Amino acid sequence: MDTAFLLERIMPALNRGLLVTLELVLPSMLLGFAGGVALGAVRAFGFSWMRRAGDIYTAIFRGVPLIIQLFILYNALPKVNIYLGGFEAAALGFIMCSAAYHSEYIRGALLSIRQGQIKAAQALGFSGADLLLSIVIPQALRRALPGCGNEIIYLIKYSSLAYMTTCVDLTAEARTLASHTYRNSEIFFVCGMYYLALTSLASWGLHYLEKLAYIPGFGRSARN
Numbered sequence: 017m018d019t020a021f022l023l024e025r026i027m028p029a030l031n032r033g034l035l036v037t038l039e040l041v042l043p044s045m046l047l048g049f050a051g052g053v054a055l056g057a058v059r060a061f062g063f064s065w066m067r068r069a070g071d072i073y074t075a076i077f078r079g080v081p082l083i084i085q086l087f088i089l090y091n092a093l094p095k096v097n098i099y100l101g102g103f104e105a106a107a108l109g110f111i112m113c114s115a116a117y118h119s120e121y122i123r124g125a126l127l128s129i130r131q132g133q134i135k136a137a138q139a140l141g142f143s144g145a146d147l148l149l150s151i152v153i154p155q156a157l158r159r160a161l162p163g164c165g166n167e168i169i170y171l172i173k174y175s176s177l178a179y180m181t182t183c184v185d186l187t188a189e190a191r192t193l194a195s196h197t198y199r200n201s202e203i204f205f206v207c208g209m210y211y212l213a214l215t216s217l218a219s220w221g222l223h224y225l226e227k228l229a230y231i232p233g234f235g236r237s238a239r240n
Contacts, residue, residue, distance in 0.1 A: 018202075025193065026206050033189030034210060040103065040185060041175050041214075044110035045168055051111060052118020052164070053157075057148060059119060060126040070119065077116035083177055085109045090181040102182035106175075114171050121163035125156035158229050165222035172214050186210055 059070040077085070090105040100108065129152050137147045179188035190207040194200045 029189045029193045030210055033186035037175055037186040040107055041172055044107050048111045048114025049118055051115030053122050055115055055119035056122025059123045074116045074119055077113050082113050082174055086180050105181045106178035106183045117167045118164050121160040125160035129155055161226055169215050
């Protein structure tokens with residue numbers, strides 16, 4: 017690879033796109049996770065109509081390809097006088113899709129909590145909200161963390177679809193530079209390394225978070 021081309025053309029362009037990707041991924045990650053926790057709790061312990069609505073939402077956003085969702089948000093909503101910029105459409109699509117996947121991990125973790133703990137808390141006078149916030153959700157989040165972490169890794173990778181809404185992210189910068197220089201192999205190899213670095217960093221952070229959240233004897237065998 018031509019070092020001058022790498023340092024003078026590829027990296028400056030990809031660094032610009034990287035900033036946009038981070039601006040897109042970080043809030044989408046946090047809001048998607050928060051939405052997943054709320055949706056998972058509703059699907060596990062809500063009224064029957066709330067559970068059905070949550071199941072329908074999850075089925076739609078897990079079943080429809082993300083690229084179709086982005087097209088709808090960016091290209092179809094203007095037909096009903098709802099206009100979203102490329103960045104906003106991509107972020108909203110990522111948040112809604114991510115929340116649906118997170119909710120499945122959270123729901124399973126919530127339902128895995130032993131009923132004896134729930135009955136004991138009820139016998140001690142815990143309200144429904146206190147029971148969820150103080151006993152059930154803290155334990156469930158520890159159990160759901162590996163699955164939710166996996167979804168965060170996926171979010172970083174499928175953020176590369178943001179260019180479909182004209183959002184000038186990392187992939188969009190790579191595509192633009194490749195179209196101008198026709199040096200596709202070099203540009204997309206480096207772009208791939210950027211995504212690999214992001215996912216590796218996120219994996220390390222999530223693994224560290226798992227270690228912080230670990231309680232001896234809870235959920236997995238002890239590790240050194």
